[in-house]
Amino acid sequence: MKNIVLPLIIVLMFTTIVSAANSIGAGFILGDPSGLTAKIFMEKSNAIDIGIGESADDLYIYADYLRHFYGVFPINELVFYLGAGAGFHKWEKDVKNESEEENRIDVRIPLGMEYTFTKIPVGIFLELVPALRIIPDVNFDIRGGLGARYYF
DSSP states (O other): OHHHHHHHHHHHHHHHHHHTOSEEEEEEEEEESEEEEEEEESSSSEEEEEEEEEETTEEEEEEEEEEEETTSSSSTTEEEEEEEEEEEEEEEEEETTEEEEEEEEEEEOOEEEEEEOSSSSEEEEEEEEEEEEEESSOEEEEEEEEEEEEEO
């Protein structure tokens, strides 16, 4: 019974977010991490960005709240965004032929820009994400990448 409660809570939270969404985009990101990404707009300027991918050959999962700022660039289709979120990195290292695992938690501050085409529902984005590792130790990383999403 305990094993089913957490996945059930996650599914219920996700379905609640999706049902309130104005627009949903799904696509990919190349960089650190490289993998799949989805953006769920709650309002025109507020979105949740989630992703799963590979960072340094290991699993990386993240979720960020993004605030979009329209009118920053002279091109209407280009928008600047800034946010905050968290990342989980399941990291493995080999030490003298023995594998060690370490679970890491990051605090993320994504900033980027996205160009959304007017004739097709596709957005291309570039982001830079300073990340402060807080578990198991304190360290600083720079993440980010280039990606694209198809909006439904």
